[in-house]
Amino acid sequence: MNETDKPRFAQIIAATAAVFNKSTTKLLADIYWRILEEYDINDVEKAFINHIKTGKFFPAPTELIFLIESANNTQHIPADEAWGTVLGLMANDRCSAVMTGEMCEAWQTAQVIYDQGDIVGARVAFRAAYDRAVNYSKLNRRKTVWGFYPGTDKDNQRQVIEMAVAQGKLHESSLEQFIGLPSTIAPVPRKSRHDGPPVRLETHPPTKATDAKTARRHLMEIKQLIKAKQRAF
Secondary structure (H helix, E strand, O other): OOHHHHHHHHHHHHHHHHHOOOOOOHHHHHHHHHHHOOOOHHHHHHHHHHHHHHOOOOOOHHHHHHHHHHHHOOOOOOHHHHHHHHHHHHHOOOOOEEEEHHHHHHHHHHHHHHOOOOHHHHHHHHHHHHHHHHHHHHHOOOOOOEEEEOOOOHHHHHHHHHHHHHOOOOOOOHHHHHOOOOOOOOOOOOOOOOOOOOOOOOOOOOOOOOOHHHHHHHHHHHHHHHHHHHHHO
16 A cells, blocks of 8 residues: 555545444554555455454454455465475475475575584574565565475375365365376475575466376476576576
């Protein structure tokens, strides 16, 4: 939102307060403005309306942010949860996971430190890199996109995909598409030299079934992109 949206925002606050029989002050409106300022006024208004439809009390800022990011598919899991996923992959190549591009980007940063035996340092580096990547994506209104990273355990692959489908992270065709096919995420090599900025890895969960030939072509395109980025470093 920008300064020209303030009158409209004030009207939204006042109307919502009237619905919930809550008195408001300029200070309260200013606090909500500062918290929600990074979002589009139309998205903010929709969030208030959706809360009015289902809520029992005047919305807290966290409730509005959840509604905005859910509607725009820009939600990201917390840094510690993302680190737990990546740590499992680094420690055990049997593990599979679904990850976002932001998680992959932070993984690249953390892997170098993890390979030196410093797990605590790797976690700190991962959290910082992940938060930067997430903030950048939110600032540029990038949607959260999930991709599948397979481990060597076939049973675990299926369990991870089934859970991701149930959570809405992957399309229901993922079981047919991914089992036995290459990853939709280019792997982060261990013991890799990384002396440049992190590479942003774009992931591509399916919106419809894809045949094996197309999946392999997509993987080759990703690998070529990564190689080109690494040469540029």
